Every structure is written in C-alpha cells, then in structure tokens.
Amino acid sequence: xxxxxxxxxxxxxxxxxxxxxxxxxxxxxxxxxxxxxxxxxxxxxxxxxxxxxxxxxxxxxxxxxxxxxxxxxxxxxxxxxxxxxxxxxxxxxxxxxxxxxxxxxxxxxxxxxxxxxxxxxxxxxxxxxxxxxxxxxxxxxxxxxxxxxxxxxxxxxxxxxxxxxxxxxxxxxxxxxxxxxxxxxxxxxxxxxxxxxxxxxxxxxxxxxxxxxxxxxxxxxxxxxxxxxxxxxxxxxxxxxxxxxxxxxxxxxxxxxxxxxxxxxxxxxxxxxxxxxxxxxxxxxxxxxxxxxxxxxxxxxxxxxxxxxxxxxxxxxxxxxxxxxxxxxxxxxxxxxxxxxxxxxxxxxxxxxxxxxxxxxxxxxxxxxxxxxxxxxxxxxxxxxxxxxxxxxxxxxxxxxxxxxxxxxxxxxxxxxxxxxxxxxxxxxxxxxxxxxxxxxxxxxxxxxxxxxxxxxxxxxxxxxxxxxxxxxxxxxxxxxxxxxxxxxxxxxxxxxxxxxxxxxxxxxxxxxxxxxxxxxxxxxxxxxxxxxxxxxxxxxxxxxxxxxxxxxxxxxxxxxxxxxxxxxxxxxxxxxxxxxxxxxxxxxxxxxxxxxxxxxxxxxxxxxxxxxxxxxxxxxxxxxxxxxxxxxxxxxxxxxxxxxxxxxxxxxxxxxxxxxxxxxxxxxxxxxxxxxxxxxxxxxxxxxxxxxxxxxxxxxxxxxxxxxxxxxxxxxxxxxxxxxxxxxxxxxxxxxxxxxxxxxxxxxxxxxxxxxxxxxxxxxxxxxxxxxxxxxxxxxxxxxxxxxxxxxxxx
Numbered sequence: 001x002x003x004x005x006x007x008x009x010x011x012x013x014x015x016x017x018x019x020x021x022x023x024x025x026x027x028x029x030x031x032x033x034x035x036x037x038x039x040x041x042x043x044x045x046x047x048x049x050x051x052x053x054x055x056x057x058x059x060x061x062x063x064x065x066x067x068x069x070x071x072x073x074x075x076x077x078x079x080x081x082x083x084x085x086x087x088x089x090x091x092x093x094x095x096x097x098x099x100x101x102x103x104x105x106x107x108x109x110x111x112x113x114x115x116x117x118x119x120x121x122x123x124x125x126x127x128x129x130x131x132x133x134x135x136x137x138x139x140x141x142x143x144x145x146x147x148x149x150x151x152x153x154x155x156x157x158x159x160x161x162x163x164x165x166x167x168x169x170x171x172x173x174x175x176x177x178x179x180x181x182x183x184x185x186x187x188x189x190x191x192x193x194x195x196x197x198x199x200x201x202x203x204x205x206x207x208x209x210x211x212x213x214x215x216x217x218x219x220x221x222x223x224x225x226x227x228x229x230x231x232x233x234x235x236x237x238x239x240x241x242x243x244x245x246x247x248x249x250x251x252x253x254x255x256x257x258x259x260x261x262x263x264x265x266x267x268x269x270x271x272x273x274x275x276x277x278x279x280x281x282x283x284x285x286x287x288x289x290x291x292x293x294x295x296x297x298x299x300x301x302x303x304x305x306x307x308x309x310x311x312x313x314x315x316x317x318x319x320x321x322x323x324x325x326x327x328x329x330x331x332x333x334x335x336x337x338x339x340x341x342x343x344x345x346x347x348x349x350x351x352x353x354x355x356x357x358x359x360x361x362x363x364x365x366x367x368x369x370x371x372x373x374x375x376x377x378x379x380x381x382x383x384x385x386x387x388x389x390x391x392x393x394x395x396x397x398x399x400x401x402x403x404x405x406x407x408x409x410x411x412x413x414x415x416x417x418x419x420x421x422x423x424x425x426x427x428x429x430x431x432x433x434x435x436x437x438x439x440x441x442x443x444x445x446x447x448x449x450x451x452x453x454x455x456x457x458x459x460x461x462x463x464x465x466x467x468x469x470x471x472x473x474x475x476x477x478x479x480x481x482x483x484x485x486x487x488x489x490x491x492x493x494x495x496x497x498x499x500x501x502x503x504x505x506x507x508x509x510x511x512x513x514x515x516x517x518x519x520x521x522x523x524x525x526x527x528x529x530x531x532x533x534x535x536x537x538x539x540x541x542x543x544x545x546x547x548x549x550x551x552x553x554x555x556x557x558x559x560x561x562x563x564x565x566x567x568x569x570x571x572x573x574x575x576x577x578x579x580x581x582x583x584x585x586x587x588x589x590x591x592x593x594x595x596x597x598x599x600x601x602x603x604x605x606x607x608x609x610x611x612x613x614x615x616x617x618x619x620x621x622x623x624x625x626x627x628x629x630x631x632x633x634x635x636x637x638x639x640x641x642x643x644x645x646x647x648x649x650x651x652x653x654x655x656x657x658x659x660x661x662x663x664x665x666x667x668x669x670x671x672x673x674x675x676x677x678x679x680x681x682x683x684x685x686x687x688x689x690x691x692x693x694x695x696x697x698x699x700x701x702x703x704x705x706x707x708x709x710x711x712x713x714x715x716x717x718x719x720x721x722x723x724x725x726x727x728x729x730x731x732x733x734x735x736x737x738x739x740x741x742x743x744x745x746x747x748x749x750x751x752x753x754x755x756x757x758x759x760x761x762x763x764x765x766x767x768x769x770x771x772x773x774x775x776x777x778x779x780x781x782x783x784x785x786x787x788x789x790x791x792x793x794x795x796x
C-alpha cells in the first residue's frame with residue numbers, strides 16, 4: 001500500500017538554524033524508545049535533513065493514529081509539523097535509514113494478540129513523501145527493531161525482539177533493500193542462560209546493530225548482565241557469530257536472589273554496570289565505538305536495588321580489553337563550597353523511563369574530517385523538581401543534554417558542557433538521537449522536549465510534546481569554566497588579595513606557606529619575607545580552574561662579601577635581597593657601617609672578618625678569614641726522600657707556603673723546579689741534594705747527604721728496620737738478611753765518621769751504643785761487598 005504525505009514548508013526560514021534549537025514537530029505519544037539510541041535523523045552532504053519519531057495527535061491513551069512521523073529540512077526550511085504517520089497502519093518504535101537513492105522506514109505493528117511484525121515503507125527518493133510497503137514488509141516476526149544500512153548499499157541489517165516478554169533476539173538481513181530476506185528471524189546465539197545471560201524478558205531495545213563490509217556487530221546488555229558484543233565476519237550468516245564481553249557482570253544469570261559479594265568478605269558489594277541505554281557507531285576504517293551509561297546495583301539476596309549516586313558513560317572501542325568509564329559527574333548547585341555533593345539535589349523519584357541512570361541516553365557522532373569523536377547524553381540537574389524539594393518522594397529532576405568530545409579516539413575527553421540549559425526553566429530533554437556522522441562541522445541531533453519528566457505510559461497526563469532539532473557547533477561543546485584571576489597589595493608581611501575572577505562560585509586559596517582560605521578576597525599575614533607561590537582555584541558547576549602567581553615580600557639579606565689587598569684591604573659587599581644597612585667587624589677592634597669599606601691592618605695575622613647585612617625583612621651575617629702578611633715569610637725548606645735503587649723520589653716538607661722550588665741533585669747539571677720531583681742517578685754513591693723553597697718573603701735552603709745504593713743485597717735494602725729513631729742511648733738495626741758481614745758506620749752531616757760501639761745480637765740484629773754521641777742528625781752507613789745502604793738517624 002502507498003501513503004502520500006504533503007510537507008508544506010513552514011513559514012519561517014532558518015537563517016540561524018545552526019545556533020539554536022528548532023521545534024520540528026509535536027506528539028502526544030511520548031515514548032520514543034525503551035532504551036538504546038535509534039536511527040532517527042539523517043543529514044545529507046547537500047544540507048538536507050530527514051527526521052523521524054514515533055508520533056500521535058490523539059489526546060487519549062488510545063493513540064489511535066500512532067505511527068512514524070516524518071519531517072524534512074530541504075536546505076532552506078523545515079516542513080510544517082506532520083500530523084499523520086508515514087505508514088497506513090498503526091506502528092511505532094521505528095527507524096529511518098538511507099538505502100541507496102531512497103529512504104526506508106522500519107517499525108513494528110501488532111498483528112494479533114501478542115504477535116508483532118516489522119513493517120518496511122520506502123519512498124521513491126531521498127526526501128520523497130510517498131511511502132510504499134516493500135516486498136519484505138511484514139515478513140519479520142517481532143517488534144522493537146534496530147536497523148542499519150551501510151552507505152552506498154541496499155543491504156539492510158535488522159535485529160528485533162521476538163515478543164513483548166522477550167525470549168530471544170532475532171537477526172535478519174536483506175540484500176535488496178527490504179524486498180526479500182536472505183536471512184530471516186535467525187535467533188542470535190550467546191544470549192541465553194547457558195551463556196550466563198539471565199532472562200532477557202525485560203531487555204526491550206537494550207541492543208543495537210551496525211555493519212562494515214562483511215563485519216556485522218550486535219550490542220546487547222542489561223543492568224544484570226554482561227555487556228556483550230556479537231560479531232560475524234560473514235554478513236551475519238548462521239554459524240559465523242562470536243562473542244566478546246566488553247563489560248563483565250561478575251555473576252552469571254543474576255536475578256537478584258544472591259548477595260553481590262564479589263570479594264568473599266560477606267559484605268554486599270555494589271556492582272558497576274549499565275542501565276540498558278546503548279549507542280554504537282563505526283568509523284570509516286571499521287573501528288567500532290560502544291557507549292553505555294553507568295549504573296550501579298547491589299543485592300542482599302532479596303532482589304537487586306539500584307544505587308543512583310553514580311554518573312558516567314562507559315566507552316569501548318576496537319582493540320580495548322574492556323570498557324572504560326568516562327566521568328560525567330557534576331555538582332551542579334554548590335550551596336556549600338566546602339562540600340562536594342553532586343547527588344544531594346537529585347529528586348527522589350527515579351522510576352521513570354525504565355529507571356535510567358543519572359547520565360543516560362548516550363548518542364555519538366564521528367567527524368570523518370578531523371577524527372573528533374563527540375558524545376552527547378542527557379543528565380539530571382539538581383534542584384529542578386517541581387516541589388523544590390528533592391527529598392519529596394514524588395520529586396522528579398529535569399534533564400538537560402550535555403556534550404563532550406575526544407580528539408584521541410576516546411582516550412581523553414573534554415569537560416562536559418550543558419548544551420540545552422532549559423531544565424532549570426522547567427523543560428525536560430530526553431530521548432536523544434544524533435546522526436552518526438558530523439556533517440559540515442556540526443553534530444546534528446533531535447530530541448523530545450517535555451514539560452515534565454516521565455511519560456504517559458508511567459501515569460503522566462497525555463499532552464503535546466515538542467520534537468526539537470539542533471546542529472551543535474564546536475564552540476557549543478566548550479564548557480564555560482570560570483576564569484581565575486587576582487591582584488594583591490603588600491604591606492611588609494601583610495598581603496591583601498583581590499579576586500578578579502569571572503564565572504566563579506567557589507574559591508580556594510593556597511598562600512604558599514601552608515595557609516589557605518575560601519574567601520573571595522582574603523588577606524594573609526606571612527611569618528617571614530620571601531617569594532611565595534600563591535594559587536587561587538575557582539570553580540563553578542563545570543569544575544575548577546587554577547591560577548598561580550609569585551608574591552614577593554621583603555626578604556632578609558643573604559650576606560656575602562669579597563676582599564683584596566694586604567695590609568690595606570678593600571671589602572666589596574656581595575649580599576643579595578637588597579640590604580639597606582651594613583655592619584662590618586674587622587676582628588682587630590675596628591668596625592664600619594659603609595657598604596664597601598677599606599681597612600688597613602697594622603699587624604700580621606689571620607682575622608675573622610664578619611659582615612651583617614640588614615633590611616626590613618631581617619638580618620644575616622657572613623664571616624671570612626683575612627690573612628695579613630702570611631705570604632711574606634720566607635719558607636723553612638725541608639724534604640724527605642725514598643730511594644729504590646738509582647731512582648729517588650723527593651717530597652717537599654717546607655713550611656710557610658713556598659710558591660717555587662729549585663732542586664740540585666749533586667750529580668752534574670740535573671735540576672728540577674717541581675715541588676715533589678723524582679730523579680734517577682747514573683751511579684750509586686753519596687749525593688748532597690739541596691732544595692731551595694721560595695715565596696715573596698725570601699728563600700729557604702735545605703741540603704741533605706743521601707746514599708744511592710747500587711748492587712746491595714735486595715733483602716737487606718728492602719727489609720732494613722732502624723729503631724728507635726730518634727734515639728738517645730741505643731739504636732737497633734734489624735733485617736731479614738744476614739748482616740754478619742755488614743760494616744756499620746755513623747757520619748755527621750759534614751761527612752765526619754763518628755765512633756760508636758756495636759754489639760752483634762744475632763746475624764739479623766745489631767745493637768749500637770750512641771750514649772756518647774752528641775744530639776743531632778747523622779747518617780748510618782751499612783756496607784757489603786755488593787754496595788752501600790744509607791739511612792738518616794736522629795740522636796736526642
């Protein structure tokens with residue numbers, strides 16, 4: 001049969017259609033879907049738009065003329081509000097899809113008793129107003145259908161429930177635009193109790209279907225079940241389906257008659273799940289995105305209960321292991337800035353629209369130009385019930401439409417923004433549908449606008465509801481966060497802060513020293529001067545914004561100075577933090593208050609000079625040692641040496657800080673100016689080695705007679721021990737070598753041999769009596785047939 005609808009253009013031209021919402025029709029029948037988002041709006045590249053909704057003009061609950069109402073924007077204006085359905089029989093809960101060069105409406109109708117069938121009506125061309133049944137209309141059993149036709153094809157994919165009290169979900173496919181069915185009434189697998197899914201009796205429209213190439217996807221989930229994605233890689237043919245759980249419900253076949261104790265501690269746990277409102281879209285490359293609202297339930301074993309103190313949207317896309325939660329929580333009314341209470345003002349009556357979550361009805365759109373992913377949803381606002389008392393049992397909170405976007409495929413999301421802002425004016429915004437593609441940089445949406453939450457099927461009075469359309473632009477999604485800004489004035493350590501923020505409801509100050517305040521324009525006293533990072537966080541219903549500034553107070557100086565000269569010393573102040581006065585103590589009884597004084601010392605010595613720098617922030621002292629004439633005393637030259645064969649290492653032991661050294665090794669022309677030289681003698685023997693150590697005060701000289709051993713027994717040379725040294729009565733000489741053939745002689749520094757008594761204790765130890773030798777430095781010479789060993793001894 002054929003139905004012709006005349007769409008007279010409305011009298012207005014939408015010159016500003018993309019900046020505000022427009023009423024495109026009305027309906028007395030006010031249930032647009034039981035759960036998931038449906039295909040109700042198609043936006044074409046030429047700027048035309050087709051829309052569809054379940055409508056009626058009947059003011060009674062019979063809704064005798066119920067069916068799918070169609071309206072169109074032809075590029076210049078919308079048609080008049082439709083007053084009759086596109087079909088010639090009573091239908092409902094339909095969708096509109098583009099099939100090649102025309103459009104098809106799919107809806108259900110009651111055949112008899114509990115038997116329903118899916119009706120298909122097609123127009124002649126996109127935007128056409130003549131609708132005729134397709135050849136396959138009425139051949140698919142069931143109701144509440146969801147459909148999809150991939151762009152540029154005439155393939156129709158359809159899923160629907162078998163009965164009002166659902167026992168199974170059917171899948172069907174037409175390859176010729178609904179004229180015939182290649183697959184009809186195929187029961188989808190994996191949705192039974194054998195698969196852990198509880199009874200789907202109440203799963204009305206908790207499902208969606210999409211296709212891309214040969215891949216077909218079916219989404220299904222209820223509050224008490226897993227959220228599952230069924231996938232066929234062969235156009236949905238029987239035997240090609242597989243299942244992926246994208247949100248796991250921890251109990252199989254859950255009907256509420258067992259305690260939700262997840263961790264086994266015998267305490268009831270709350271389970272994060274979904275309320276059955278879903279959305280699914282596919283990008284051009286085949287990436288699937290799934291959205292479902294966040295709901296929480298729990299059970300003590302006597303039936304499950306919903307916890308409405310939660311707000312969020314689940315998101316999953318191809319490649320993710322499980323769905324992740326997008327936070328949509330807002331404390332819309334901040335009566336007390338010290339208390340975060342996003343649910344305090346939500347009305348107590350939530351038993352409408354099949355008991356949805358606070359944030360629900362997700363609807364998504366993807367921009368093929370920019371890759372941006374948009375998410376829209378409806379959310380209850382605090383303190384919007386008609387009783388102005390959310391604790392009233394009958395209080396129903398109104399909803400606005402919110403939106404956000406992601407530029408990284410859903411990994412991160414912008415702050416949500418209220419797109420409608422009419423809930424506080426007593427307008428209810430629900431049953432949201434969007435085109436799955438962004439067209440001309442805009443997200444195109446329709447929704448039902450009511451004057452109270454709920455539907456006539458839930459007891460509301462039958463009345464006329466508006467269908468609204470709006471093309472949301474990019475700027476519409478930018479949340480009007482407050483702007484944090486402040487100025488301040490300083491009086492020493494007392495600072496007065498002046499708030500200059502905009503759109504701020506709450507204030508939180510951090511003064512950088514541990515102090516805080518919630519006043520808009522506080523004052524604060526700091527204990528000391530310095531630089532402090534002061535941060536102001538302002539917030540409104542959309543969230544916080546923070547601004548930090550450096551506040552610089554008078555800071556006590558950090559004293560420092562440099563100096564130069566001897567004995568007249570010039571002191572240079574290097575203090576920081578701008579001192580205003582200086583106090584010098586030169587450690588010789590003299591002081592000064594100049595910034596850079598000059599002071600002359602009269603005596604040699606080391607002076608601990610101290611500078612105290614002061615300003616309004618406090619004082620600080622720094623001290624340094626100033627040496628006077630310490631570098632004008634001639635060195636007292638001295639050295640030690642170590643001989644290994646012909647190689648001798650000399651170590652400078654001079655005092656009074658020499659700055660230059662001159663060594664004469666007494667073996668010809670060899671000299672050195674190193675402080676600690678090494679010298680290799682050409683032959684063994686005695687050498688008078690002299691060191692001259694010098695500085696600005698003069699030269700000091702030290703000469704010592706050293707013995708360079710060549711060929712002497714190595715054991716004697718290397719294991720020789722002389723003790724005690726210095727000595728005053730006896731000297732003992734011991735060695736691991738046999739010393740029975742060694743000759744021992746003592747020489748003074750002038751080379752004169754000094755007599756000494758020698759007692760041979762053993763072949764390895766000799767005792768020498770030195771009681772009669774005058775105090776002084778001497779050389780002990782030990783001779784063998786292989787050479788000589790010489791050691792310096794001191795007699796006291």
